[in-house]
Amino acid sequence: TKYSLERDENANFSTATAITLSSPTATSIAQATIVTSDTTYYYRVRASNSCGNSAWSAVADKTIKAIVVPVAKTLLVPSQYSTIQAAVNASASGDTILVSSGTYKENITVDKSVKIKSVNSYNDTIIEPNIAGHIFYVTADSAEISGFRIKNSSSKDGIHVYNANNVKINYNFIDYVSTGIYLDGSNYAEINNNDVKYCYSNGIHLKNSGNNKVYSNDFLNNTNIGVIIDAASNNTIENNNIKNNGSILSEGMNLSNGAIGNTIRGNIFKDNTIYSIVSFLESGTNYVYNN
Numbered sequence: 017t018k019y020s021l022e023r024d025e026n027a028n029f030s031t032a033t034a035i036t037l038s039s040p041t042a043t044s045i046a047q048a049t050i051v052t053s054d055t056t057y058y059y060r061v062r063a064s065n066s067c068g069n070s071a072w073s074a075v076a077d078k079t080i081k082a083i084v085v086p087v088a089k090t091l092l093v094p095s096q097y098s099t100i101q102a103a104v105n106a107s108a109s110g111d112t113i114l115v116s117s118g119t120y121k122e123n124i125t126v127d128k129s130v131k132i133k134s135v136n137s138y139n140d141t142i143i144e145p146n147i148a149g150h151i152f153y154v155t156a157d158s159a160e161i162s163g164f165r166i167k168n169s170s171s172k173d174g175i176h177v178y179n180a181n182n183v184k185i186n187y188n189f190i191d192y193v194s195t196g197i198y199l200d201g202s203n204y205a206e207i208n209n210n211d212v213k214y215c216y217s218n219g220i221h222l223k224n225s226g227n228n229k230v231y232s233n234d235f236l237n238n239t240n241i242g243v244i245i246d247a248a249s250n251n252t253i254e255n256n257n258i259k260n261n262g263s264i265l266s267e268g269m270n271l272s273n274g275a276i277g278n279t280i281r282g283n284i285f286k287d288n289t290i291y292s293i294v295s296f297l298e299s300g301t302n303y304v305y306n307n
Contacts (some may be wrong), residue, residue: 017065027058027075055080090114100124100132100143109156115164121146126154126161134163138189144168150176151193160184169193170216177202185210192216196238199225208232215239219261222248231255240266242288245299247273255282262289276300283307 022032056079063070088110095116097103101124103113109129117140124143126132134141142165145151151166152175159180166174166188174190176198177183183205190196196212197220199205205228212219212235219235221244222228231254235242242261243253258268268288271278276299285307 017063019061019063020069021059021061022072024058025055027077029058029060053080086110088112092116093120094118104128104130104132109158115141117141119144123147123149124152126152126159127156129156129158131160132162133160137163138165138187141165142167145172148172150174152176153178154180154183156180158182160186161188163187164189166190167192173198174212174215176200177205181205189213190215195219195221196235197221199223199228201225203227205229210234211236213237218242218244219258220244221246222251224248226250228252229254233257234259236260238262241268241270243269245269245271245275245278245302248275248278250277251279253278253280253283257284257286258288259284259286260288271299271302274300275302278302280304281306 021035022029023035024032056077059076060072062072086108091097091103091107091111091113093100093103093113093115097106099122100113100115100120101122104124104126107113107128107130112131112133114133114135116135119142121144123145141163143151144167148171150172151169152161154175154177157180161175171194173195174193174197175185179201181203183202185197185207187209189211191214194216195218196215197207200223202225207228207230210233212233215238218240219238219242220230223246226249228251230251234257236257237260240262242258245251261268266289268285269280280302
């Protein structure tokens with residue numbers, strides 16, 4: 017027995033196309049062909065042997081739907097968008113925002129999974145707040161902030177991450193803000209190669225946040241504590257310089273409120289006011305070694 021297969025965009029098969037089977041006796045087919053999106057195609061089959069052809073089968077139909085693959089864009093500030101916030105508003109998740117050298121006075125809410133990067137470096141790409149508030153307020157997973165000088169917010173944070181996972185913060189210089197980097201309810205962040213100095217409160221604060229990696233940063237000369245791990249678990253604090261923190265009698269690092277399972281290794285603690293290394297307050301088992 018042999019089989020014949022036809023396809024048409026009309027249910028009456030007035031313009032039918034015969035589909036070649038891999039062999040005359042094949043009973044299935046996998047076909048790669050160009051079809052039109054949002055179009056219904058109709059199929060029918062019949063058998064033939066030495067006695068002749070059978071009647072055509074009942075008609076089967078299939079509607080083809082397009083698979084839209086988003087293409088990430090690059091948005092330019094200020095040549096395309098005058099502010100970073102305008103670029104964020106116009107972006108879609110997966111886009112990259114490149115910021116040219118200059119001073120930008122704005123408070124930026126990052127509510128999309130975008131990468132925000134300076135074209136050059138933090139030496140000449142400066143962000144200061146326009147109003148009282150966090151300079152960067154991040155609420156989207158997988159956002160990235162890289163290459164900025166972030167400064168002059170006495171009552172709010174340089175970068176505040178709230179309930180967002182897999183955020184990356186790297187190669188920034190953050191100074192003269194309340195807390196340099198604050199993670200609240202945020203997990204799996206990578207925070208590396210930042211200079212966080214002269215903050216009015218703390219260098220970095222991890223609150224109710226877990227599985228974050230904080231490495232190769234400088235936390236220096238901050239008014240209170242260099243690093244706070246607050247009710248946070250399974251974070252890794254590694255190869256950081258934590259020095260000269262605590263002008264009002266505070267410590268280099270503080271673990272408190274049930275902080276547990278955190279690893280602190282390979283850091284340099286020096287000249288912090290009360291406890292140069294680490295203080296534990298109502299914390300669980302943590303791992304501190306090779307500092």
